[in-house]
Amino acid sequence: MSETKELTYAEVSEHTSKKDLYLVVHDKVYNCSSFVDEHPGGEEVMIDVGGQDASEAFEDVGHSDEAREILNGLLIGNLKREAGDPSPSSSAPNSTPGKPQSASSAAGLGIGVYALVLVGAALAFVAYQYLGSSNGQKSS
Numbered sequence: 001m002s003e004t005k006e007l008t009y010a011e012v013s014e015h016t017s018k019k020d021l022y023l024v025v026h027d028k029v030y031n032c033s034s035f036v037d038e039h040p041g042g043e044e045v046m047i048d049v050g051g052q053d054a055s056e057a058f059e060d061v062g063h064s065d066e067a068r069e070i071l072n073g074l075l076i077g078n079l080k081r082e083a084g085d086p087s088p089s090s091s092a093p094n095s096t097p098g099k100p101q102s103a104s105s106a107a108g109l110g111i112g113v114y115a116l117v118l119v120g121a122a123l124a125f126v127a128y129q130y131l132g133s134s135n136g137q138k139s140s
């Protein structure tokens with residue numbers, strides 16, 4: 001990597017035009033002026049987030065690895081956060097939808113026990129009915 005500049009949010013926010021377009025993605029500053037015309041998603045969406053933190057917009061689209069490589073090529077420096085700057089967006093790169101773990105086995109056991117109790121109760125009820133009716137038959 002060549003030299004990495006430190007830019008404040010105030011400096012980045014001055015570059016919002018199509019010919020002079022900076023974006024912040026995950027605390028890194030990218031000069032997108034040369035790419036904005038070629039952007040498959042259109043220039044409008046990029047200009048909309050020009051001079052701002054575009055991390056969330058960028059991740060929400062689910063950009064490919066190729067898009068991330070292009071992004072790397074546009075890097076001009078790191079963002080220097082100062083008090084009062086907008087907080088960094090929280091969406092993580094490459095986040096995979098995770099499955100809830102171990103909850104299903106616990107739930108399975110819970111339902112199993114529940115079913116067992118129900119079956120036991122049903123058997124007891126049938127037995128009670130059967131005994132009741134056979135007693136009745138005997139006595140009459």
Ligand code: HEM
Pocket residue numbers: 023030032035039040041042045046049054057058061062063064065066067068070071074
């Ligand atoms: C410098 C930053 C960006 C780069 C290098 C970039 C690059 C790309 C690339 C290469 C694609 C093609 C699909 C893919 O490979 O994922 C794409 C699609 C797209 N991008 Fe970006 N993008 C950037 C920023 C943004 C931003 C900030 C938005 C805002 C919402 C955005 C919205 C989209 C959309 C909606 C598509 C889908 C287009 C379609 O499939 O019709 N991009 N981008």
